[in-house]
Amino acid sequence: MAKATPISFKEFRTKFATEDDCRNYLFEERFPDGFVCPKCGGREYYYLKTRHTCQCKNCRRQTSVTAGTVMNRTHLPLTIWFWAIYLCATDKRGISAKGLARQLELSYESAWYLLVRIRGAMKDRDQNYMLEGLIEMDEAYLGAPKRGKKRGRGTERKKMAVAVSKTENDCPLFLRLQIIPDVTTASLQDVINGNVKPGSTIECDGLKSYPALENVSIDASAYEVGDLKWVHVAIGNFKAFLLGTYHGSCGDYQPYLNEFCFRYNRRFHPAELFTRLSRAVATSCTLLS
Numbered sequence: 212m213a214k215a216t217p218i219s220f221k222e223f224r225t226k227f228a229t230e231d232d233c234r235n236y237l238f239e240e241r242f243p244d245g246f247v248c249p250k251c252g253g254r255e256y257y258y259l260k261t262r263h264t265c266q267c268k269n270c271r272r273q274t275s276v277t278a279g280t281v282m283n284r285t286h287l288p289l290t291i292w293f294w295a296i297y298l299c300a301t302d303k304r305g306i307s308a309k310g311l312a313r314q315l316e317l318s319y320e321s322a323w324y325l326l327v328r329i330r331g332a333m334k335d336r337d338q339n340y341m342l343e344g345l346i347e348m349d350e351a352y353l354g355a356p357k358r359g360k361k362r363g364r365g366t367e368r369k370k371m372a373v374a375v376s377k378t379e380n381d382c383p384l385f386l387r388l389q390i391i392p393d394v395t396t397a398s399l400q401d402v403i404n405g406n407v408k409p410g411s412t413i414e415c416d417g418l419k420s421y422p423a424l425e426n427v428s429i430d431a432s433a434y435e436v437g438d439l440k441w442v443h444v445a446i447g448n449f450k451a452f453l454l455g456t457y458h459g460s461c462g463d464y465q466p467y468l469n470e471f472c473f474r475y476n477r478r479f480h481p482a483e484l485f486t487r488l489s490r491a492v493a494t495s496c497t498l499l500s
């Protein structure tokens with residue numbers, strides 16, 4: 212994979228000025244070693260200028276640079292997509308649909324559509340690797356408790372699983388956040404299966420659902436204050452992010468969790484965030500309905 216390089220505002224404006232510029236960039240990212248037909252693997256193609264698609268010389272399948280990605284069948288200009296990616300990547304706190312609509316003079320619906328898909332690409336990218344080794348894990352609750360309702364594990368609020376992998380020297384590496392229906396072993400096992408390499412060690416508190424988890428070792432000795440430090444730092448930072456940018460509450464939390472994780476996992480390379488995010492969008496394969 213090509214190295215991600217920082218890009219200045221001036222460079223961005225020059226490099227993504229026209230639809231053709233954006234299309235050429237997407238082609239390079241999607242087919243770094245030259246065109247490959249997704250149907251038959253053929254390498255030779257005709258370029259159909261009017262349709263902006265590559266037609267395979269072997270099976271005649273037509274493929275556009277956005278087909279199968281989160282940009283599939285988009286009606287928005289590609290330049291708008293790249294502006295949205297740029298604004299999303301360069302605003303440290305994340306950008307809301309309202310903010311994006313205002314900056315790009317779009318309808319709220321179009322801005323919302325762009326952000327949902329960009330966050331889908333973020334998730335896709337992070338799913339390329341699994342957490343491994345030593346992992347702190349805990350659960351957290353989102354949204355304010357209703358008056359008179361329970362707090363803590365029996366609450367009706369949205370629940371999320373939080374997992375942070377770390378080095379032997381206790382430095383945090385990668386983060387995953389996932390909405391879970393409850394804190395049963397089955398739900399936590401789903402989180403493990405989708406995010407953690409078999410053989411890893413999970414550090415957790417004394418919740419009864421943990422010891423029965425399969426494919427991982429459980430270290431449930433984290434009872435003391437200050438244990439599971441990195442999951443608690445991540446939870447605090449996520450809640451601040453949600454509050455600052457999205458005013459704390461939203462219907463479907465998972466896309467915001469995905470955005471937070473994508474940023475967190477690239478926190479040592481903030482200047483490269485645009486390049487990394489545009490690459491994530493160009494090569495995404497999540498088809499959202």
Ligand SMILES: [Zn+2]
Nearest residue numbers: 248251267270
């Ligand atoms: Zn083909």
